[in-house]
Amino acid sequence: MSALLSRKLETRMKTSCSILLLFIASAAFAQTKNPVSTALKETLTGRQKNVIAAVDAMPADKFGYKPTADQMTFGHLVTHIVESNNLFCSKVAGVPEPKAEAAKDSDAKDKLAGSLKASFDFCSDALSKMDDSKLGETTEIFGGQQMTHARIALILASSWADHYAEAAMYLRLNGVLPPSAKK
Numbered sequence: 399m400s401a402l403l404s405r406k407l408e409t410r411m412k413t414s415c416s417i418l419l420l421f422i423a424s425a426a427f428a429q430t431k432n433p434v435s436t437a438l439k440e441t442l443t444g445r446q447k448n449v450i451a452a453v454d455a456m457p458a459d460k461f462g463y464k465p466t467a468d469q470m471t472f473g474h475l476v477t478h479i480v481e482s483n484n485l486f487c488s489k490v491a492g493v494p495e496p497k498a499e500a501a502k503d504s505d506a507k508d509k510l511a512g513s514l515k516a517s518f519d520f521c522s523d524a525l526s527k528m529d530d531s532k533l534g535e536t537t538e539i540f541g542g543q544q545m546t547h548a549r550i551a552l553i554l555a556s557s558w559a560d561h562y563a564e565a566a567m568y569l570r571l572n573g574v575l576p577p578s579a580k581k
Contacts, residue, residue: 445558451577483517
């Protein structure tokens with residue numbers, strides 16, 4: 399077989415394989431029943447791991463630390479994450495918020511870490527009940543504002559990223575390597 403014919407055949411086979419892979423991938427994507435809620439649940443797994451690890455990594459005596467006078471303490475950041483998880487996960491999934499004693503900034507590290515873990519457990523349970531069919535529905539949040547479940551899902555995912563970034567900054571300012579920076 400000539401070298402030219404061999405190259406043409408090889409090129410056609412590569413092209414055919416590439417097209418076949420694209421069809422397979424698009425068919426698999428088309429079969430994803432709830433792509434948005436599935437993506438949110440997958441995001442929860444990584445964010446939960448990193449945020450909990452960040453809180454566990456911060457020394458107990460640094461929970462009162464704040465980088466500047468205008469910023470919240472690390473303990474307040476943890477209570478804020480707990481409140482955000484409970485509110486946003488309940489709203490996006492259409493389930494009631496958990497009935498639990500509110501975490502306080504001044505609570506001990508162990509208590510705050512327990513509240514944080516409970517809030518992520520609640521999110522995991524709430525999001526397991528979520529599907530994309532209700533993303534267009536609205537719910538009341540923030541003192542009467544109507545918002546779609548889709549928008550709340552976006553706020554939830556972005557708040558996890560924002561909160562972890564803030565926790566990582568607090569860790570670095572205290573000489574602690576954030577969990578996601580460890581190899």
